[in-house]
Amino acid sequence: MLVNSKEMLLNAKKNHYAVPHFNINNLEWAKFILQKCNELNIPVILGVSEGAANYMGGFNTISGMVKGLINDLNINIPVCLHVDHGTCKETCIKAIDAGFTSVMIDASRHELEENIKITKEVVDYAHQRGVTVEAEVGHIGGSEDNITSTSTNATLNDCLILYNNTGIDSLAPALGSVHGFYKGEPNLDFETMKIINDNIDIPLVLHGGSGIPEDKIRKAIECGISKINVNTELQVVWSKAVREKLQADSSVYDPRKIIGSGEASLKNKVEEIVKLFGTRN
Numbered sequence: 001m002l003v004n005s006k007e008m009l010l011n012a013k014k015n016h017y018a019v020p021h022f023n024i025n026n027l028e029w030a031k032f033i034l035q036k037c038n039e040l041n042i043p044v045i046l047g048v049s050e051g052a053a054n055y056m057g058g059f060n061t062i063s064g065m066v067k068g069l070i071n072d073l074n075i076n077i078p079v080c081l082h083v084d085h086g087t088c089k090e091t092c093i094k095a096i097d098a099g100f101t102s103v104m105i106d107a108s109r110h111e112l113e114e115n116i117k118i119t120k121e122v123v124d125y126a127h128q129r130g131v132t133v134e135a136e137v138g139h140i141g142g143s144e145d146n147i148t149s150t151s152t153n154a155t156l157n158d159c160l161i162l163y164n165n166t167g168i169d170s171l172a173p174a175l176g177s178v179h180g181f182y183k184g185e186p187n188l189d190f191e192t193m194k195i196i197n198d199n200i201d202i203p204l205v206l207h208g209g210s211g212i213p214e215d216k217i218r219k220a221i222e223c224g225i226s227k228i229n230v231n232t233e234l235q236v237v238w239s240k241a242v243r244e245k246l247q248a249d250s251s252v253y254d255p256r257k258i259i260g261s262g263e264a265s266l267k268n269k270v271e272e273i274v275k276l277f278g279t280r281n
């Protein structure tokens, strides 16, 4: 069942666990993640970056593909189809019109006032159509979709101003996590995370979930994180398995056998992450 993120994130916030957001990069990833989460009986968010959307053909293609998989594979868990880091209103509108149930408008490269203006326009369009909206305050840096940027941490004040002026459903405050690989140990600002959580009653989102040690993931959930985004960790295990397949079998040419050889590794990683993110009631 395709749903927006509202119920699943509020339930996670109330019961102190995190909903996994897995980025999808192709049909196989969507299929393997859906099958594993269905087997584990947990709600899941499938995140689609603009780069991944372009790669796969566009939002209509992805929406049709995910709806088809849910139907053909008898997926019975709540599934949220979400735009990850939509950079402008037009991207979010395109995805919503194509059937996405949730969007992240990431106007964090703008000044706060402009971020609020763009975010509010997206909220107005999305909420009329039952679609949930996530926004970013501060800036989460690192490397994603081949774009590298520097982080700026969020403040409670900026989070409050954006929240009060937009009506967003979830908030991603930049608090030290980065996209892609970490240089050294991730330095998350748990104190500010907890203060933001104590002062703003919508679910908080942690981006850059790959490479954060388990104790820090648990601490982030304790401090109020209700959704954690993961992409790189799945990319790493999947590409390792595919590389091994190609090295072990130089005569393989069927793309299904090549791409599909990452299935077990990807599914095992999904299970490990889901278990780390906590228990659902």
Ligand code: 13P
Pocket: 023, 047, 084, 085, 178, 179, 180, 181, 206, 207, 208, 209, 210, 229, 230, 231, 232, 233
């Ligand atoms: P990682 O690739 O570091 O897991 O980050 C994913 C993410 O935050 C997507 O928004």
